Each structure stands twice: as structure tokens, then as C-alpha cells.
Amino acid sequence: MNPQQTPPQRPELEVKLADTAVIGDVERPLTLYERVAGNDAAQRLTILVALIVVWEIYARWLNNSLLFPTFSETVRTFGKDIANGVLIDRTFTSLRTLAIGYAFGLAFAAVFTTMAVASGTGTRILSTLTAMFNPLPAIALLPLALIWFGLGTPSLVFVIIHSVLWAVALNTLSGFRSVPETLRMSGRNVGLTGARYVGLILIPAAFPSILAGLKIGWAFAWRTLVAAELVFGVSARSGGIGWYIFEARNDLDTATVFSGLLTVILIGLVVESVIFRAIETRTVNLWGMQR
């Protein structure tokens, strides 16, 4: 054992606080480079540009526009079809079908979740149905939908509802379940019950999960729609974006196929990083419920 276990006696100390002006940079604006480097949008844009450059170089080197058209050729076709209205028309048809399907899907999800919140039996019904149907690819239901509803929008709407409903219902329910008990109690404390309790407490409190469900549901729906339209090829006189791609493939017009795919991607990007992003920054990020 060390005999010097007790620490040495030291003088006490009292210091006058230093003047902060000496420190200099307590707060200063960021430089342009620092802001760009920390900017999500700028970085994403850089990645996109890099991808486009790689695409252009590879396609030029390959030099086979039937297999792999260049970016510039794709953009030219894209511009041409936008200008003559074909692509806009096709996109509009797709988006309209999507909106109908998405809206119905959300409405059904709301019904199921309300049922599940209201009673234990409802919860069991929803979790059983979700377990059964969620893994079932919507496209696998398309043959059945064609028998039931025939060729056309109703069949498409049916498969879109299927792809939206379970994802949204599942996420909303798990969101409701994870609302902290204290928050529930402080809602009931002021006398909230029934629909007002759900609307004013549960839905905002579960909003991060609900939003995640909406995003997944949107991605499923969009994917399903384009795929279903490809299968549909046959009759559609006012077909959607999937039909546009299918038609171009039949004509071996690969640049147009690419421009169709580009449209699908662009719409996906806009919805994801403009619409949903805007909702996120105004809600869950602002509230500190999600980083």
C-alpha cells in the first residue's frame, strides 16, 4: 500500500470571469463552402450529376442506341414527347388512377385502424389480415382483378388499394400503440374521448409512423401501377406511363423506353424529396420527433 493516500493540500481558487470579447468567434456566419458542404440538396445534386456523366460516357463508348441510348438522346426524346403532349397525357392518366387508388387505400386503412384502436377483436382482425395480405405482391392479384373488374381503371385501382392499404394500416396501428402512456393520460385528463381523442392526441403523436406508412404506401402504389399498366398493354387507348413504355418497346424504340423510365423516376423523386420532404420539415422534424 502507498502510504501517501491523502491528496496534498492545495490553495483555493476564485477567478474573475474572462471577458468574452477575447474569445472572438462565439458565433459567426458559415462560409459559402461550409454551407454547401453541409447542404443535403447540394450533395444529392452532385451525386445525380456524377451518375449522368457516367451514363453518357458509357453509352457513347458502347455506341449502340438500340441497347443503351445516351443521356442526351434520352433527354431529347423526353423533350420531344413532352412537347407533343404524349408523355404529359400518359403521365396524367397514370397519376389520376394513382390518386384514386391511393385515396381509397387511405380511406380503407383509416376504417381498419379505427376498428383496431376501438377493440381487441378489431386489432386481431387487422393484424391477421395484414399478416396474410401484406406479403402478397399486388401484381399477383392483377389476373383476379381483370376477371372481376375487366380491363381498365377499376382493376388498376383495386391493385393499388391492395398495395397501399396494408402498409399504411400496419404503420398507423404500430404508431398508435407506441404513443407514450403519459401523453395519453394528459389527453384524457382534459376530458378528450372518442374521435377528438384520436384526432387531437393519437394521430399527431403517431405522426412519424403514419408518415412512414404513407411513404411506403406511395412507393408500393406507384410501382404497382406502372407494372400493371405494362401487363395491360392490349386495349388501353388512353394508357398510362407503363403503356407508353410497353408501346416503345414493341417499336424497338429504346430511347423512348428510357424516357418513360426517366419519367417514372422523376415523379418518384419529386414526390419523395419535394412533397414528403416538405411535409417532414413542417411536422416531425419541426417537432423534434424525428431527426
Place this chain on the structure above:
Amino acid sequence: MTSALLAAKGVTLQYKTPRHLVTATYRVDFSVHQGDRYVILGPSGCGKSTLLKAVGGFMPPAEGSIRIREREITSPGPDRMMVFQEFEQLMPWKTAYQNVIFPMKVTRKFASNEAAERAEAAIAKVGLTEFRDIYPHMLSGGMKMRVAIARAMALEPDILLMDEPFAALDALTRRTMQQELLSLWDQLRFTVLFVTHSIEEAIIIGSRILLLSPHPGRVRAELDAGGLDHTSIGTPEFGTLSQRIHALLFDNGQGARA
């Protein structure tokens, strides 16, 4: 003031866990009068928080009755505003100000311009005017607690129920909050039912202290503690009362398990 504001008679509270039926309190009697700072004190496991939940209307008693203004308590209501121990009692999607005004809007107890005035005043009283438009996630624990207290008081409930509201705060903030609560009480003379496991806090906050012994919670004593606050810490009276409470709670061979 002849009859009590809040009267609990023979209250037995039981709740079920997946495996057991737990009796939290057994035949507890107490009554709170207008203007009381009534503290329920006991070691963990004495059912004090459960008792407060029952007063809040979140849990029906298995036996006995709890009445407020002669009326049986059956469900939660804004006449008994609760302040919880946890910080997540504030709604993260509302600013401090919106949180304070929310109960007044929902209950429609006040006209909307009056509610706005009351919310401003309540926030000013707890010293958060600068932070009124800040969302809860940007506030410190003590600030969140002050918002919760402002929210409860702005509604002017018959009784304020506080479930160890300062337990999750650091010691310095807790001391400040206790002082603030007392000075608010000096101004407004509200009625508060306060649950704690700290003897010191009970003596500082309380004008009347109910001692519960654990497993299950039963009334051990009801003591007077008016006139003792922070300034009396270290005085003989404070020490004597503290000793007495300690003896009542722990020296009968029951407290050791807590």
C-alpha cells in the same frame, strides 16, 4: 369551509399485472380542503402514485369512494389537472404556448381571447415568456415541467394533482422549482395534492402530510407541516419533524423492504 374539497373514504386500489393481482392501497382515508398543499409521502411501493391516478379518475377504486365537491369521481376530467413526473406529458407538436392554451380550448372553459390572455399570463408566471414559441424538444427538463405546471394552473382546476413532478430534475433545478411552486401558491392559493418519496420535499412543499406505509399502502399518520420551507432547513423544528416522519415510516419493521 365545513366540508372537504376532496374526500377519499376506505379506498382500496387493485391493479392486474399479467401474473398477479396487486393491491396498491388498502382502505385509505384522507380529505383535502380548499387551499391545502396536501402531500402524500411514502416509500416506493406504498401506492401513492396509484392513489393519485385514482383521484385523477384513471382507475376506479375496488372498494371505497373518492369524491370531489361531493361528486363521485368516475372518469378523468379537467377539474383535476394532473402534472406528471415524465417530461413527455407535453405535446411535442405544439409550442409551449400552444400546449398551455390547449386544455382551455378543448374544454371551452374560457372564451378564446380570455384563454389567450390566461395562457400568456401563466407562461409569464413560470418565467418562460421568451420561450413561448419554442417546441418542447428544445426545452430543458425544468422548463418542460414549468410549461406543464403553467398548463395545469391556467385552466384553474379545482385541484392540482402532482405526481413527483420534480423527481426527474437535477437537485439545483428541483430546489428552484419547489421555491417557485411555493411562491405561486402564495399568489394564487390553489389547492394541490402532491405525491413524493422525499421527506425533505414533503416538509418544504406540504402544509399537511399523509404518510403511507408500503405493501399495501395504508395510512400511517397525517401531520401538519405548514410554515416550514427552504429557509427552515437546518432549524430544530425541521429536524424534529423529519426525524418523526422517518421514525413513523421506517422504524416499525416494515420499511426495510421498500
